[in-house]
Each structure stands twice: as C-alpha cells, then as structure tokens.
Amino acid sequence: MAERTLLSPEDIRRALVRIAHEIIERNKGAGDIVLVGMQTRGVPLAKRLAASIQEFEDLPVPTGSLDISLYRDDLSRLPLKPLVHPTDIPVDITDKHIVLVDDVFYTGRSIRAAMDAIMDLGRPRTIQLAVLVDRGHRELPIRADYVGKNIPTSRSEEIKVYVTEVDGEDKVTIITPDKEGAT
Amino acid sequence: MRPAEQTIQPKTSDTLPPLSTALWRHHHVLDLDDFSREEIELVLDIADAMAEVLQREVKRVPTLRGRTVVTMFYEPSTRTRASFELAAKNLSADTVNLDATRSSVTKGESLLDTLRTIQALGADIIIMRHHHSGAPYIAARYINASIINAGDGWHAHPSQALLDIYTIHKHLGGLTDRKIVIIGDITHSRVARSNIWGMSTMGAKVVLCGPPTLLPPGLKEFIVHCRLSQVSVETEIEAAIKDADVVMPLRLQVERQQSGLLPSLREYVQLYQINGPRLSLARPGALVMHPGPMNEGIEISPEVARSTQSVIEEQVTNGVAVRMALLYLVAGGKSS
C-alpha cells in the first residue's frame, strides 16, 4: 500500500480561509451562523473556520460538535471503536444557518445522519455543508455548499485527513492499494 | 449562550476527548466479572452521550429503530423495568414487556421454552430478571438474541453496578483508591456482587460490612481466589465506614429476620443503620447511595436518605443513560 500526500499544511490553510470567506459571502455576514463540526476531525476544522470568520468579520461564531453514531443506518456494523461523544451545541439552533463541517465527503450517509440529528435538536433556517475534501461516489442526493478540494478517487483508494489537534500534523494523503501481483 | 472558542492556533489532542481503543466484545451483559476497565470506561463515556440526549426536549434518537427489545421479568420490579423500557424507547426500539409472574410460566413452561418463543417472535435483545442465580446464563448459552441481565437471584445486577460507578465517577472524578463501603445483607445481594467486580476493576477499595450471618460463607476465600485484593470484609460498622468516600447501605428484607438470620430488625438497626452520627465517621461530603427501594428507618435513616449527601435519585436518572449505553453497545456490537 502506498500513501501519497496530496495537500500540504499550507494547502489546507488556504482552503479553509477560502471557505470561511465563502460562508460569509453566502450568508451575507456572520450573524446567525452556527458551525457544527462532525466528530471527529470536523470539530477542529469547525473551530478553525470560526476563528477565521471572527478574524474577518470581528464577530464570534458559535461552534458545536455533533456525533452521528446514534443516527447511523448501519448499526450492526459498529466500528472498531464504538465510542459515542456527547453532542454539544451551545446555542439554540432554531432559525439559524447551521454549517456542518466535515473532513471527507464520500457517500453522503454521514451527512444524512447529521441532518436527522440537527432536526431533532431544533428547526434551523438552513443547513449548509462545508467539507475539506470531496472524494466523490455519492450514494444519496446530497451536495456540499463549500468544498476545499475535489479529489476524484476510486473506491479501492482511501483518503486520510490529518489535523494537528488530533494527529499532530496537517496533511491530506491518498492511500492506493498495491497493484495485482505485488507482495 | 457560550462564547465561541478563541483558538486560532490549532492545538494537539488535549482539546478533544481521547479516541477510545476499546473493542466491545460482549454479545450479552451477564455480569461485570468479565469486563475490563476499558470496557467499563467505554460504557461511562457513552452514557455521557446518552445523558445529553436525555437533556433534550425530545429525548429520542433513531439508533435502535427496527430492533425489538423484550423485558422478561420473573421478579417484580418497578424502577429497573421502567428504566430499561425508557432506555429502549429513547433509542426508538420497539419494546414488549413480559410479566412472567402471570404468563405461561405459571402453566409450567420451562425457562428455555419461554425464551425460544420470545426469540421466535422477533426479539433482538432480551432483558431478563429472574429469581434464580444463573438463569440468564442458560439463556445466553441457548438463545441467539442478546441477553442483558437485569438481576439474577443473589448473583449479579451489572447495569446497577455500572450506574453506581457512573454516579460516583460524575461526583468524584474517578474511583481509583476511593473507599466504598457496602453495608447489609451481602449474602443475598446481587448489587453487592456486581459492585465487587466493577468497582475493584475501576481501582476502588471496597469494604463489605454486615453481621456474620449475612456475609456469605466462602466470601473471604472468594476474594482471595479471584485476586480481589482491594476488597475486604468487616463486621464492625465503625471500622468499615471510617473515612469512606461512598456509603451504600443495602435494602434489608424483612424475610431475613423471619428466616432466623437475624435476632431482630431492632438489633440490626442499632448496629448497622446508616444514620447521621455514623455517616459523620465517613469522609466529609461522602456520597450516600442506595440501589433502592429503601426501607427508611431500617438500613438508612430518613434524615440521611434526604440529606444533601444523598445521590439516590440521581442514581435512578443515571440508570436510564447507562442502560441506553448498554443497549447501544449490545445492539451494534459484534466482536470485530
């Protein structure tokens, strides 16, 4: 298996800054925005976006975290690590623009679950989606509003996002399986 | 409304909860004697997430949608059954309650036949309470559905011990080296036995206290044989309760006096009741717990039951969150 770096820390920083600007532009300002990071790596990404927005607009943006474990549609295949973190959104979400923040956008099932979770917590005005990497292969009719980078992949490949807060470094890599016949 | 995080510089992982590396190995939850510390901590962490759900206005998540959870209680119970039922409903499971005191059991149907019928009806998880120790073990051996033990005879009550541990954890931040004293009829107490396993796994010092006739014969040999070096036995309440961080009196059933194990309830109260003066021997601010239902005036004085040190009602609330965590883990977890 070969792991190749696609995005450097600088690439990531620029992408997030651009997304922050796009969020501000789309929503005509930073008021009424709540950033909700998806466990696990979406959470620090959401915090960084909030920090950028605050820098540009001089306005604090509430940030929360969301664990979709309780909303999955594939419970019989629990991950190796079945830990569930509490969902923690510090403000009332009704009538707000919720921007879900995730590291990799793939089949869309996690986002479907996230939307169900958000709806259980209140009645937002809009739900928007910001992702660092979109690797394609959607299985549901869901799209992202803000994309850091489009990286077309095949199903056998894996995209790995590293964020400093969790992994000690920032980078995005692609892992390709060995060619047939290789040991 | 809380202010947004002020971080501009990304920090390393101490800003996020640690990733748990525990694998969940249990198809059934029969007792805590085969739970590792990591597994207990996993349950506590997930219970926190469930507690958040219970704070919402709509206390419901779709996690167990389409699953059927059947409670089968051969012994009467109000709080435990309601607690499990609410836990299952909060996770959107379909629930069925069987009161085995009034069903085919009285027609002489065997336990296994009853269980097979319930499984054939589509039960995914069976929550069992039974008056005979070991009953859920037969169930677990011969039935495919997951069995959660809600109390078997004198033997085990794992969800109760887990909610006890969760409650202590929330107040004291952990159980390591804490002194927990359990007082009363240890012989017949499934709560005591499960707590012996669970609390010592979490590093606590557990003291079991009661009159000699209510301490199971073989208790000391059991502690030695199973290497439960943090567990000790005491017949004198003053020594047992001294500097304790947690005081847990057990319900004393009136039948114990009737069967000759005690000369009188009066003498038990004089020697072992947890009242104000006795409680003051414990550490200041020590938690007072009770598995319920209480016999106020017997094992616990009304004043202590209602004191600020009592977390007894909180145990009940925590019970729903802990049971939701167990249902989630059992419903999803096959071993990897």
Added chain:
Amino acid sequence: MTRILIRGGHIIDPSQNLDAIGDLSIKDGKVEWLGTHNAALPEAETVLNAAGLIVTPGFIDLHCHLRQPGFEDAETIATGTLAAARGGFTTVCCMPNTQPPLDSLASVDYVKQVASTEGYVRVLPIASITRGRKGLELVEMDELAKAGVVAFSDDGEPVSSSRVMRLAMEYATRLGVPIIDHCEDKGLSQDGVMNEGWVSARLGLRGIPAAAEEVMVARDIRLAELTGARLHIAHVSTRGSVEIIRHAREKGIAVTAEVTPHHLLLTEERVMGSEPGNNTLFHYDTSAKVNPPLRTRDDTTALIKGIKDSTIDAIATDHAPHTLVDKLCEFNIAAFGISGLETAFGCLMLLVHNKEIDLITLVSLLTCKPAKIIGNKFGELGTLRPGCPADITLFDPDREWVVDSRTFASKGKNTPFEGQTLKGKIMATIVQGKIVYRDAALKLKTGKA
C-alpha cells in the same frame, strides 16, 4: 457344553492375589479353570483373544439408580443394566427411591422379575429403611432380607431421626445385612445446591457445607458402635468424613464406606464449566450438580488417600440418570445427579495413568472389596476362583475414547465428562458366562478352537 475361552489376557484378581498373563475358561456360567498361558487348552465354542487386555472379575456397583418402577423416562432396568454392562459392571445394587419405593415385597419382587427378564447384568435390590422413605417407620426388614435385598437404605434422603436410625440398626443386626446411609444433615444442607465455598459465594448459590455430611457420618458411626450394626456410608465426599471413618475403623467399629468416581476427579469449580478460567458463559453447569456436591481439591486428595489406606472400601457410581428437561434449566431447580455407569471406569483410569492409585488397588475397589460388603448369599462375587459365577470384565487400559453421551445406552445423558478423552476402555463384559457387552474392536472366534 458351552465353553468360552479367554486367551492370553493379563489376569488381575486381587481376591486370589493373581497378577499374571494367563488363560481362563468358562463353562456353564461358572469359572472353570484358569492358569498360566500354555498351549494345551480345552476345546471351546467361543474364544476371546485377550492379548493386550486386562481380565478381572466383573465390577460390582454398590450404588446405582435404575429408576424403574416410576421414572421410566429417565431410565429403565433394561437401559440401566445395558449401561452397566458397557461400563464393565456385572452386578449392580439398585437404590429404592423408585415409585413406588422398594419398601415392600411387592415392589422388590417386581424389580427382581423385570431384572431377570430384561436385565443385562445381575441386579441386587436395596430396600428402603423406612416405609415410603419417610424416615418414620421401619420396613419389614426380615421379609425383605429373605426376598434377597442386599442392604437397606433411604438413599436420596438421610434418616434424619437419630431414634429411627438407632432402631433400624438394632433391628437389622440379626439379618447380617448392612444399613447404608446417605449422610446429610438437612438442617445444615437446607436447599443448598452445591458445595459451600468460594464458588458458591461467587455464583450466589446456596451451599451445602462439608459439616452437613460429617455431622451425620459421626452420628451414624456412634449409633453403629452403640448397636453393633453393620453400617455402610454412601458416597463419602469430604476430608472430615474420611477422618471420622478412619478413626472409627481404628477402634474396630464395623463401618464400611464408598466413594464415587466424580468425587475423586472433580471439584466444585466444575460448576463454572469444563475449562478452568474459561468463558463465564459456561458457569452454572448443571451437569456438575450432584448430591453430595463436588467439593474441593483438598477433599479429593483426602478421598484418594482414603482409598489407598483402605479407609474407603469401594468405589460405587451412584449412577443417577435424569431426563434432559430436568437438567436443562436453572441451576437451583435442576435435578441432582450424574449418569456415571459408562464413564466410571475410564475416569478411574485417569487416576491410574496419573499414578495416583495403582491398577490392582483400583480393581480391588471394584471387585473383591464391594463383594465382601454384599456377602456370599448371592454367589461368590468379585472373584475368578474356579467354581464361582463367571462374572468377568475385560478392558484395554490404554485405549483412548471420547465421551459422547449420545452413544450412551443409559437414557441419562447428564455427564460432566462430555467431550472428554478418557484412556481406558471396557472391551467385554461377561455375566454368568454370557457375553453381555463386547466392543466391536474385540473379535470373537466361534466354532471349534
């Protein structure tokens, strides 16, 4: 003339101090002749080649439950005696806890009659001590002794009243027939379901303390001393009991005792499953539920020592078959008992292979010693002396086999040895000159030798 020749076997007969390779001939249901292996042999219709096998007198089981009349779903005299034959037993003494109990001539005659037509081995009935086994009134002991009961016992139950036990012992002294007691003080055992100890504390089960047995062993021995009766203690299970019996023997009191194979091999930990420290899923194993219960390693050590120094005279199976329904349930309500006839020998050979007892001692505990307790009225059993009934057992001490209760002849599949590999297999069992069991691997030659 029907003659069977057993050639070239290793003959072990402690009653004659015999331990040598030799030949043996059977004629008309009796041992005709035995001698060292030589070429000049009489003609025989049937020849068994016993090379590599051990040949002993047929095993005698002083204690088993055949369940008929009354509990034929658990066992019948036919199935139980076939199981006995497969286990190498040529004589079984059946306990009276049937329904109706064997407390009268009618029921004893019934058992004798069924045994004579359907039994595969010799069946000697044991009558109860009290009517209905209720522990209150004595049965008509003289009539029953004349009808051929080999002993009196309320087994399953103790005789709780010391007064009644004393009277029973006194009354029986003239009959030359032993009183067998199931020693259990019910006040102490009180609904217990396993040994009282660390396992019962852990599993939350009520225990039966060793004292429950020892208290009654001591009582019975004092009463035997007082009355001069012959007392036999059934299924001894504790160190304390062994010590009390040893002390009584030193004083010359006429007490004998038996032990079961499962009490020699298993401990209370077996209730937690067949593998030590295994998955807790296998706790509460009812195949290990028996009365008296499986005790501790210290007790098994004392029992083995008791066998070696002759404090314990005999090994008896206490074969207790039960239906699946009675065992596949909650531990507290499961029936007590192990179906032991077909595994007894293989289990006991584990002790021989582990060098805990020697083979000759084992054979004597299964043959001449129990024969002494029964006495001569039923023929001279437990011996290969010429002229005695040809009750003979052949076994391969090293042959390995796996315990599979589905292949048992007994209806009782309740065994804690399920799936275990044992080393030592009965190859043939002969009762009064008739081959009642033969392992397929042992070939018979019929026709002129």
